Amino acid sequence: MKAFVTGITGQDGSYLAELLLSKGYKVYGVVRRSSSENYDRIAHIRDRIQLLQADLLDQVSLSQALAYSMPDEIYNLAAQSFVPTSWAQPVLTAEFTGTGVTRMLEAVRTTCPKAKFYQASSSEMFGKVQETPQNELTRFYPRSPYGVAKTYGHYITVNYRESYGLHAVSGILFNHESPRRGLEFVTRKITNGVARIKLGLDREIRLGNLDAKRDWGFAGDYVKAMWLMVQNQKPTDYVVATGVAHSVRDFAKIAFATVGLNWENFVVSDQAFMRPAEVELLLGNPGRAEKELGWKQETSFEKMIELMVQADLKRHSV
Ligand code: NAP
Ligand code: F7E
Numbered sequence: 001m002k003a004f005v006t007g008i009t010g011q012d013g014s015y016l017a018e019l020l021l022s023k024g025y026k027v028y029g030v031v032r033r034s035s036s037e038n039y040d041r042i043a044h045i046r047d048r049i050q051l052l053q054a055d056l057l058d059q060v061s062l063s064q065a066l067a068y069s070m071p072d073e074i075y076n077l078a079a080q081s082f083v084p085t086s087w088a089q090p091v092l093t094a095e096f097t098g099t100g101v102t103r104m105l106e107a108v109r110t111t112c113p114k115a116k117f118y119q120a121s122s123s124e125m126f127g128k129v130q131e132t133p134q135n136e137l138t139r140f141y142p143r144s145p146y147g148v149a150k151t152y153g154h155y156i157t158v159n160y161r162e163s164y165g166l167h168a169v170s171g172i173l174f175n176h177e178s179p180r181r182g183l184e185f186v187t188r189k190i191t192n193g194v195a196r197i198k199l200g201l202d203r204e205i206r207l208g209n210l211d212a213k214r215d216w217g218f219a220g221d222y223v224k225a226m227w228l229m230v231q232n233q234k235p236t237d238y239v240v241a242t243g244v245a246h247s248v249r250d251f252a253k254i255a256f257a258t259v260g261l262n263w264e265n266f267v268v269s270d271q272a273f274m275r276p277a278e279v280e281l282l283l284g285n286p287g288r289a290e291k292e293l294g295w296k297q298e299t300s301f302e303k304m305i306e307l308m309v310q311a312d313l314k315r316h317s318v
Helices: 011-022 040-048 059-069 083-088 090-111 145-164 186-198 219-231 248-257 287-293 301-317
Strands: 002-006 026-031 050-053 073-076 116-122 167-173 205-207 238-240 267-269
Touching: 002 011, 002 059, 011 026, 011 040, 011 219, 026 059, 050 059, 059 090, 073 090, 073 219, 083 090, 083 145, 090 116, 090 145, 116 145, 116 219, 145 167, 167 219, 186 205, 186 248, 186 301, 205 248, 219 238, 219 287, 238 287, 248 301
Parallel strands: 002 026, 002 073, 026 050, 073 116, 116 167, 167 238, 205 267
Antiparallel strands: none
């Protein structure tokens, strides 16, 4: 079996590539041209995967990469994924995260229409939530240019499934984190800050809305749900979540406690990290994925935080 992964240099791409390799897949990964290589997250598997240059902004490059690899499964994980940047660069976000999905689907339709396609949809599509917990039938109300672009990507995937009979699925994944999470996302910002404070390298962490609540899971668990969704006989969309929400404050409290510190002595409130339109609460119902795919969360919230703090401590100690 051959798999094609866009966004392989990102958090999820690296975990998914590991999973696919462990199942015996030949893995092709898409990388975009850069003046310096950005392959840290896949360095440990670099010699076991084949990288192909293409860009979500460039239709021809996507078609050529697919024509070269002719995969059985395609995972479209590439995106501009940081919500605040989507207000600073709304058009680019729409191009990468929204229209980029259409470019991928067109490339699949014209090159390898029998391949199975996975789209990385997001709980950000629920935004100003219309019901709690959110499930596959909950109405979308995105609150950022990122959320709007993801909603377009979601519906264009559904549309290509219905228009052309592609085996295309969308995973509506709630926030998932790991030691490979980008440093600007709140969980990693906190665990990295905790490690630096513990080692005497910093004195504070500046954060925005401490009351925001998210349903946080572990990225290593969530890529398993992606794979299960693609194996499903009937292409269907699924919510992937833990079913439990915590506040940013709770996250900080637990992260500091793992190194014996009190968060209140180090967290500083900073307006600069508030958003023009906030998503106050996301809480998913993973019932359908658990029942129909047999997926379940394996790593607890507390365990994940500990893993992240320990990894950051180790990184800063060398
Ligand atoms: P990430 O770490 O930010 O990785 C994004 C990846 O997309 C990187 O490999 C990046 O490449 C690539 N990329 C960006 N623009 C590109 C372009 N124009 N052409 C080709 N590649 C491009 O994101 P992640 O956390 O792994 O998330 C994976 C996917 O799931 C994303 O689509 C994200 O929006 C979605 N999602 C994430 C979560 C979450 O909680 N993590 C939840 C729901 C949905 P470079 O390395 O070159 O920048
Ligand atoms: O923010 C609050 C912030 O940037 C979480 C992406 O993977 O998940 C992610 O999007 C919450 C927000 O993730 C800071 O206001 C407080 O309410 O870690 P985040 P996100 O925006 O939820 C979804 C599912 C995706 O699809 C996205 O790609 O934390 N918050 N203080 C802060 N957030 C940040 N980044 N920095 C702060 O200082």
